[in-house]
Amino acid sequence: MENSKTVMDAEGIDRSLTRIAYEILEKNKGVEELALIGIRSRGVFLAIRLKDKIASIEKKEIPLGILDITLYRDDLQSSHPKPVLGKTDIPFSIDGQKVVLIDDVLFTGRTIRAAMDALIDFGRPKMIQLAVLIDRGHRELPIRADFVGKSLPSSLWEAVNVHLTEKDGSDNVTVEIK
């Protein structure tokens, strides 16, 4: 891949996640009423890592949920065949919780719109916050992240790829000319 450039390595990702974990605790003044929900698929792995980091800082476990947003996508009507559906698993009530949504890349904002619609169907959280590893810009909706690992101004002709060990065998973020 000669057109591909690594913009974040394993240490970089880990340091960003450590900082985000502290920022989440700072903003929410601890873990009271705090819950993490990862968006399938890479958001889930990031959510698990953040949960572990928060647990080791505060010595307390916080609830973790998994959200698949496929059924809430706004481009389903026009897509045939349909994308493969994953499982949603939120084994706790989000009523009155401060929910931190976690995803790998924030781009158009449409995934987050879908995720918020899905969450509202599960209950009435006290607050929804957003944590992402990469914010690459180009928003199409009025959405911003509360916690960002790295802001990466990109052109629309570039692809930003997040690779995580759990799914891709190694940790890194690359930018590629399409």
Added chain:
Amino acid sequence: MKTELNLNKLNRKDLLGIKELSVEEINLILETADSFVEISTREIKKVPTLRGKTIINLFYEASTRTRTSFEIAGKRLSADTVNITASTSSVVKGETLIDTAKNLEAMNPDIIVIRHSAAGAPHMLARILRQSIINAGDGAHEHPTQALLDMMTIKSRKGGIAGLKIAIIGDIAHSRVARSNIHGLTKMGARVFLAGPPTMIPYDMAKLGVTVHTRMEEAIEDADVVMTLRIQTEREKQCIFPSLREYAEHFSLNKKNISLARKDVIIMHPGPVNRGVEISPDLADSTNSVILDQVTNGVAVRMALLYLLGGGSSE
């Protein structure tokens, strides 16, 4: 238990039978259905996926489970569902199936679910209509969504289907449930054994890769799954057994004959159950019975199909 999918899309307009489905397609439908189970356990049992789509349930035969299941599945996906029952429609005024279908098409629905007493009726609609057609039972031919929910139930209870011994007991000849399940279960690698009165078993069943017995005990022995079928008095025009009592004497599943099966056997029935005929009441309500799980899974399987077919064309 998650199956690795080698296929990520269902490339067909209609679902007409299990016979024409590949193992990959069956796995895709079952895995998708598995993801839909959770929605029915939510407080708000609805997702916006099929908002603005119209689904017509066209039922020319009586049904409680299948029709309600399709209607609930459609509604939980936010589609608008319309039910047409032949007995209260223009069918009683003599309208033909093709005319009814053409008129429904003129109202621009997205999916038509049809049950008809004539084998092949859904296939004819699939040819003449641009909408997605789902077969909800055609004569004694196929009932694909029932077989899919049965396979989903077996898979979730047994962790898989391949290698299992599965006995299907009863009126095989008139049963579209049996036919769809035989196609599906053998494709998925199960060993299928049939038993029933000789008048209720077509002579060439062995061609479908199953073993046929005339004594139910032989089929049940060491079985992981026993599926009993409903005696279909509405389809049996000639007298093919002396009496229900006589049938029950030889082919009713009871405490005694089920003891020949494996201890963790699951008992299935597509419903509606004739208690005391195909199965003794205490067994139908026992912990081995998964009859109500089948109904619950039916909604998830139908949601999966409505989602995968989506009312779009596959061009």
